[in-house]
Amino acid sequence: MIEFEKVTFVHQSGVKALQDVNLRIRKGEMVSIVGENGAGKTTLVKHIIGLLKPTEGRVNVFGKDTRDASTAQLSRMVGVAFQNPDHQLFCETVEEEIAFGLKNFGFSPDVIEKRINWALGFFGLEKYRKNPPITLSGGEKKRLTLACILAWDPEVIILDEPTVGQDAIQKEKLSEIVRMLNSMGKTVVIVSHDIEFLWPMQPRVVVMSSGKIVADGEASSVMNDSYLLEKARVTQPQLIRLYNSMKRKPQRPFRDVFDAERHIMEALSVRTG
Amino acid sequence: MALLEIENLNFRYLDSEREVIQDFSLSMEHGEVLVLAGPSGCGKSTLLRAINGLIPHMYQGEYKGRVVVDGMEVAKSEMRALAQKVGFLFQNPENQIFMFSVERDIAFGLENLGIPRQEIRERVDNAMRLLGITNLAKRAPHELSDGQKQRVALAGVLAMDPKLVILDEPTSLLDPLTARELVYAIGKINKEKGTSFIIVEHRLDLVVTVADRLAVMYEGKKIFDDRPEKVLLECDVEPYGVLVPAVTKLQRQLSRQGIPLPRRLLAPEELPVELGV
Ligand SMILES: Nc1ncnc2c1ncn2[C@@H]1O[C@H](COP(=O)(O)OP(=O)(O)OP(=O)(O)O)[C@@H](O)[C@H]1O
Ligand SMILES: Nc1ncnc2c1ncn2[C@@H]1O[C@H](COP(=O)(O)OP(=O)(O)O)[C@@H](O)[C@H]1O
Ligand SMILES: [Mg+2]
Ligand SMILES: [Mg+2]
Numbered sequence: 001m002i003e004f005e006k007v008t009f010v011h012q013s014g015v016k017a018l019q020d021v022n023l024r025i026r027k028g029e030m031v032s033i034v035g036e037n038g039a040g041k042t043t044l045v046k047h048i049i050g051l052l053k054p055t056e057g058r059v060n061v062f063g064k065d066t067r068d069a070s071t072a073q074l075s076r077m078v079g080v081a082f083q084n085p086d087h088q089l090f091c092e093t094v095e096e097e098i099a100f101g102l103k104n105f106g107f108s109p110d111v112i113e114k115r116i117n118w119a120l121g122f123f124g125l126e127k128y129r130k131n132p133p134i135t136l137s138g139g140e141k142k143r144l145t146l147a148c149i150l151a152w153d154p155e156v157i158i159l160d161e162p163t164v165g166q167d168a169i170q171k172e173k174l175s176e177i178v179r180m181l182n183s184m185g186k187t188v189v190i191v192s193h194d195i196e197f198l199w200p201m202q203p204r205v206v207v208m209s210s211g212k213i214v215a216d217g218e219a220s221s222v223m224n225d226s227y228l229l230e231k232a233r234v235t236q237p238q239l240i241r242l243y244n245s246m247k248r249k250p251q252r253p254f255r256d257v258f259d260a261e262r263h264i265m266e267a268l269s270v271r272t273g
Numbered sequence: 274m275a276l277l278e279i280e281n282l283n284f285r286y287l288d289s290e291r292e293v294i295q296d297f298s299l300s301m302e303h304g305e306v307l308v309l310a311g312p313s314g315c316g317k318s319t320l321l322r323a324i325n326g327l328i329p330h331m332y333q334g335e336y337k338g339r340v341v342v343d344g345m346e347v348a349k350s351e352m353r354a355l356a357q358k359v360g361f362l363f364q365n366p367e368n369q370i371f372m373f374s375v376e377r378d379i380a381f382g383l384e385n386l387g388i389p390r391q392e393i394r395e396r397v398d399n400a401m402r403l404l405g406i407t408n409l410a411k412r413a414p415h416e417l418s419d420g421q422k423q424r425v426a427l428a429g430v431l432a433m434d435p436k437l438v439i440l441d442e443p444t445s446l447l448d449p450l451t452a453r454e455l456v457y458a459i460g461k462i463n464k465e466k467g468t469s470f471i472i473v474e475h476r477l478d479l480v481v482t483v484a485d486r487l488a489v490m491y492e493g494k495k496i497f498d499d500r501p502e503k504v505l506l507e508c509d510v511e512p513y514g515v516l517v518p519a520v521t522k523l524q525r526q527l528s529r530q531g532i533p534l535p536r537r538l539l540a541p542e543e544l545p546v547e548l549g550v
Binding site: 011013015035036037038039042083084086124127131132135136137138139140143161163164165166167168169170171193194195196230232233234235237238239241242245246247248257260261264267268271 | 412451476478
């Protein structure tokens with residue numbers, strides 16, 4: 001559904017931000033993209049909605065070469081919440097900001113009203129309904145960009161660093177909705193440095209470094225490869241580090257704190273007899 | 274004399290309904306590292322603005338109480354004078370990057386202070402090395418990735434060598450290894466120069482390793498303020514949106530079940546060793 005074929009991209013400044021990238025994302029997948037600052041993650045995302053076109057190679061989205069499609073056409077299917085919310089917010093009030101995309105896509109006024117109410121409620125922004133987006137806190141701005149995208153329910157949802165500025169409760173809610181949308185068949189792509197947030201969702205993990213894809217696989221295997229991760233300046237989740245430090249490892253690695261607790265209690269009872 | 278004294282501060286922005294900061298008091302000694310956590314929107318950035326003078330000098334609103342930095346009362350001092358004592362990293366790095374090249378950008382604040390050229394060169398080079406951006410020296414800041422921009426902004430703050438450095442979510446855009454190196458650098462600067470830090474963060478696993486205190490804020494008020502291990506192992510911070518690192522959560526759970534464990538925060542590699550498993 002999203003296909004990168006030997007894509008190379010060179011910025012005007014001469015920086016090669018993508019180098020021979022091959023990537024295929026299928027419908028209904030949950031894919032995370034990790035890798036060092038400047039690895040090319042955002043550049044890759046911009047190619048999916050045609051904001052950037054490959055210098056060499058091809059990007060196909062829903063069977064269409066992005067060179068032959070406008071960003072407006074692609075945005076009907078693909079919603080992107082960009083890394084920096086200040087680049088995406090421009091309306092007078094929070095409510096208008098959410099309504100903007102919905103109006104553009106021709107939803108009826110009562111649907112728009114319902115979706116706005118849902119989005120404001122879900123992201124804890126009701127009290128700012130009539131406020132200008134620029135007066136929101138950093139984390140609230142970020143949630144507003146997420147609300148705008150999720151409100152119009154695109155087929156493919158791309159989130160570039162969605163957890164920036166979010167506390168534990170907001171992260172948990174975000175993780176829940178992402179899982180729910182994915183289980184409904186939506187394709188989700190998350191770019192993030194927040195390994196502790198990504199890992200419990202057990203997504204497919206694409207590792208980027210210096211413009212290249214250096215690994216691509218299940219979270220359970222990629223996250224276990226500390227040597228590979230380190231080269232892309234990524235660290236392992238805490239519970240994997242804990243698991244690897246145990247003298248007698250349980251049969252399966254931990255998936256969450258409860259899992260880890262159970263195994264440790266078992267190990268302790270074996271030790272004390 | 275304390276480095277920072279906040280006495281019963283209250284603040285309301287012109288167009289906000291409620292007071293964003295409510296009767297907030299805090300005192301900090303020279304050389305301390307304080308981490309400030311709390312839910313999104315609880316007033317952390319607002320509090321920081323009241324320390325560096327953006328509030329009340331640039332943001333209008335209702336202001337009550339007193340903030341004193343190193344003997345200077347913020348509301349009665351010029352921003353320029355405050356800027357020499359307090360370095361500030363904004364939540365969004367684009368708010369403070371504007372020159373044509375990375376190294377010029379980092380040198381900008383120093384040039385304004387009239388520091389000799391040779392010393393500027395040294396301080397800029399040191400700051401770039403500390404943050405691993407020497408290879409970006411000649412690049413245009415607006416053409417960098419977001420994480421690279423954040424490192425440039427931070428280098429500019431550290432090069433000024435202020436007594437108090439305030440960092441608003443400094444690791445949020447950094448890749449995990451760079452974040453770890455940054456926290457290590459903070460610890461080193463703090464030990465070597467006695468620089469104090471206030472760090473707003475949601476990801477606590479890294480920053481607590483260099484913190485003397487962890488304060489938790491909720492709806493404009495201070496809820497907890499103590500040694501990080503006390504707050505994370507003995508207080509119930511989850512209702513206040515604080516993300517307890519996975520291993521710390523486990524350590525707390527096991528301690529509560531009566532398993533003897535040290536009262537300091539254990540790293541993932543240490544916990545199995547302490548337990549003998
Ligand atoms: N507008 C631009 N002009 C020129 N070069 C750019 C531009 N934007 C990004 N670059 C460069 O392209 C490379 C990839 O940048 P990109 O923003 O894709 O990185 P990223 O992986 O998203 O990093 P981060 O984790 O910091 O967000 C970097 O070397 C960056 O400096
Ligand atoms: N310039 C402003 N004008 C009006 N309200 C603001 C402004 N900046 C922040 N706020 C509001 O003040 C509250 C606290 O914001 P902030 O201090 O940025 O939170 P935090 O940094 O803890 O996420 C939020 O409700 C936010 O919407
Ligand atoms: Mg990016
Ligand atoms: Mg903030």
